[in-house]
Amino acid sequence: MSGRRNYEGVAENSDILHRDMLQRMWLIRSFEERVIDLCHRKQLAGLVHVGIGQEGVAVGVATAMGDDDYLYGTHRSHGHFLARGADPNGLMAELAGKDTGCCRGRGGSMHIVEVGRRLMSATGIVGGTIPLALGTALVAREEGNVVAVYFGDGASNTGSFHECLNMASLWKLPVVLVCENNGYAEFTPMSAHTVVSHVSVHGQPYDMASQIVDGNDTLAVLEAARNAVVRARDGGGPTIVECLTYRLRGHYVGDPESYRKADEVDEWRGKDPIRRFTSVLRDRGAVTARDVRRMEESARARVEDAVRFMQESPWPSSASVADFVYA
């Protein structure tokens, strides 16, 4: 589950691929559950947003991308990055602010980067990576690569998102705009932040391709993301892939969640993407109950390795506080 994934020679919808996807979903889930636990124990600091319940989107999109394609995240991107092969050790150490973190402890949860895997950056500024993605797409289109960028329903209210829809369509940039529509911007439900029913309708004025999918149906996300990646690579321009999903935890670790009902959360717990994907694979005979248990265990073990790595890692030296400001 670490190192560069390479699906060459692996059939598009083979069991082996799907099992790997499920394994990655477990890795993300275990990682983030442990992150919450570590926050509560004060072993991690910072403002931490987890995407528990949204792993299907992360893994579906990552699986559709080629190794040389670029990815941009949001403030809630542990899963986006792990799905694409980010090193759990470096990520965990980064969240703790250790010198072995992927960003040497300078970034933190909202500002993770792993440039070797073309994980170009996450951001604490809602919608902030969308223009970055467009700029990288200027480069990617010369290389035959594609850029995917995540954003939320809340981000669709930022002006810059619309500026980018215009420019991406004007120049037919190879960009996949992945909307994780989880129905909330912080504590504000979508119905209170816009009259629009689906974020992807914003593409219509620009005749932009778009697709709405059940974001908790991992294979549906994969399929939609593949179409979008192919379109982008073939010069067909940008696509909005709107994934309808839900965050099962609070907006940030520590959120008292006064703004939503337990019922609603329960209902969505029933649609847990990991559970759903597992039953698809089990029904198909692609995994046994034992396989699944092993996956979970191996994910947890991998996460414990990361925790150990983090705990044993040194802090950055105080004297280095102003390093990396300039070239």
Next chain:
Amino acid sequence: MSGRRNYEGVAENSDILHRDMLQRMWLIRSFEERVIDLCHRKQLAGLVHVGIGQEGVAVGVATAMGDDDYLYGTHRSHGHFLARGADPNGLMAELAGKDTGCCRGRGGSMHIVEVGRRLMSATGIVGGTIPLALGTALVAREEGNVVAVYFGDGASNTGSFHECLNMASLWKLPVVLVCENNGYAEFTPMSAHTVVSHVSVHGQPYDMASQIVDGNDTLAVLEAARNAVVRARDGGGPTIVECLTYRLRGHYVGDPESYRKADEVDEWRGKDPIRRFTSVLRDRGAVTARDVRRMEESARARVEDAVRFMQESPWPSSASVADFVYA
């Protein structure tokens, strides 16, 4: 042609109203032609944008508004303000930077305000008055008033415009969004700044009412603006009124206009809104050739008064440079 206009008791489409409209169009045209002349003679300074060719929009919209409604302009707003009864003396003096200018010479061509006529402000920031208009609409809706705001095709590419579409529709604000689509943003034709064919399609995701009109057909503008004003006043929320028009002069006074063909300008000169409105009124027998000549003469005379007023006015004192910064 000065003082508060009051159409109470004047029939909706009466000759008397339409003659007044034509008279105002002449006032704007004469004013701006003289402004160009004064710029060339170095009697006016600053960065000056004229709307020659777009008077039908200015007058159509102004005529649809009530006296207590609010208006916001753009960087090209002499006509918008004069159409609504701004004092030509104060305006001309403002362009010259005299102490008798409507803004005591502090504002200049792009930053005119005449609060007594609820001409709340123009702006040098493209799209910048749209949010101001929404904020004023929060107040206007409590008063039963309406707010109209101008913007251009270029402004439709600014993020803030889209943020405002969302908020205006979310709160059903009494706003009339008047797009002067003159086909250019500075030197860039619309086809090079967006793939969108009409600016008003941006309202669609929000189910916003919109109407596209021939902006050089003054009565069509009036009709569309009236519908929008009524909708806003009745609680029906915002409307985009997209007026297709053209600026017959350069982007700013002094623009060498390298970016467009003389043919195109000539074609549009044939669609001059003043000429068109004049023939409508003449065909209907509402004005004679002599009436029209008189209107033109009286407009020019009014403008000469303004020029004289401007020329005879004192400069602001240097010592007052930092007045009006705080209350």
Next chain:
Amino acid sequence: MAEIRYIDGLRQAIEREMERDTSVIVLGEDVAVGGPFGVTAGLVERFGDRRVINTPISEDSIMGMATGAAIAGRRPIIEIMFIDFVTLAMSQLVNHAAKLRYMSGGQLSVPLVIRLQQGAVGGWGAQHSQSLEAWFQHVPGLKMVAPSNASDALGLLRAAIRDNDPVLFLEHRGLYFRKDEIPDPGTVPSLSTAKIMTPGNDLTIVTYSKMVWEAVAAAAELAQRGISAEIIDLRSLSPLDMDTLVRSVQRTHHALVVHEAVVHGGLGAEISARIQETAFDWLDAPVYRLGAPFAPVPASPVLEDAFVPNAKLIVRCAEQMIGP
């Protein structure tokens, strides 16, 4: 006298002014549920959604809306959540809110309060921890205050709401749950006077917001070492109460400015320049400045600690200035 938390001071100020004046309205992201820290909790239930407007994530336009409401007679309080996001609202703030009175030759009035929360606390990283006040002191037309305690949070916010110009109101996240005594509810202080927190004779320490408490701690330590430091809490960052500063420096002959913002180009630069312009002959040593190093705010707790100035550094710097 009652003790309340800084955050309660803020809420009470808003509540009282909303009760007193129906033109006061609140706009911002998530204000309906109180925002991430609960400052505005309960307001929408009490005053309705026409006065407490929960906005989408549209900073520049919200700033513009608040301005457009202000010039039409309202007194909006807009919450920008983290000062880092005011970067998205600079055009409306600087090009319109700050300039409309001037550009209109005095026709328009912009009674607007912009609440901004800031500070490097808890490892929230480079985009949620900046101190950007230096930008705003340089913008004519804006005022700016930064309370260091609950009493000022309450009093200065009320004064800001009543003021007829745009006021940036800087709240420090690290002070939100600090408790202080509050004065008689009837009094609303002046918006622009500094306060001598601790009187002293050897050295003037000029500071504001959370750093006031580091300075107070340092003063206690310095007293033990025989150095008597006078602590001035600026409270108003724009305009500056230069009279109070200069009078103090004329007595102590030494001035040290402390803030959490990056030193280079920070508010300390202006204060230092002004002190030496007006009190040059009284100075026994250069005006010194303590602040953050020239770097973004790091997320790592260890680096954040190294980044933010503290009492220990103040003590060391003061000792060096005064000499043995």
Next chain:
Amino acid sequence: MAEIRYIDGLRQAIEREMERDTSVIVLGEDVAVGGPFGVTAGLVERFGDRRVINTPISEDSIMGMATGAAIAGRRPIIEIMFIDFVTLAMSQLVNHAAKLRYMSGGQLSVPLVIRLQQGAVGGWGAQHSQSLEAWFQHVPGLKMVAPSNASDALGLLRAAIRDNDPVLFLEHRGLYFRKDEIPDPGTVPSLSTAKIMTPGNDLTIVTYSKMVWEAVAAAAELAQRGISAEIIDLRSLSPLDMDTLVRSVQRTHHALVVHEAVVHGGLGAEISARIQETAFDWLDAPVYRLGAPFAPVPASPVLEDAFVPNAKLIVRCAEQMIGP
């Protein structure tokens, strides 16, 4: 040596670097026809629309795009037209471009040039005349230069394009058509050294951009009155070449900082603070500052004249500093 206009220096710098390095690209509003002043005229014909990208009016997103292209290996030059509009791009500039190298622990590099045109000239009013450089000196991760002449326009722009960090390049509208001699086309200067324009002994005048020429005129007048002023053209506003400044002040014992920006909170504050921190014992008088009054830029030509500092004021101030 050839004489060229400032604006030609800019165009030549871009042309030469685009020829030399295919990773150099240009983005901005109306750049295809050369922008309002013609700086980029002819580039799209020569280098094609994949390298010269004419953008919609979307400042924040263009800034972000340029940054996203930079971290993927391009060297974008983005034109923001009027610095007043950078207020719309502050989030991408400050939160991403300036911080990505740091936040990524050195993984990302942002070789980006941001061309900004500024200055109060011709009565263009409060939203097209601001001088905002003080904001950017306070942002770690950014560099900033401000050429005063065609030769530096050419040389510093080439150096900025080759630099691996984001560089704000401040052009003064009032200098665009000024002609100066240019040096050998082979040389590209350092990005961060100040230049002594006129040597002198009695007083150091620190300035940059268009004010350099007011200072030069003032120095000529002062010479006639027996005062020998040394003029330092900063060229680099961030970082500051403090060595050159301090060495000069140690000789002249007097320093005057002159800029077009509002005095309060301007670059002069930092320079004044730094000079007195490092050369306190050499100063015979406080460091003085000349700049604009605390007001937006007025449109009226008469008020604009009263607003912008000039040679006469410099002479008067210098005489007061040196005494009779």
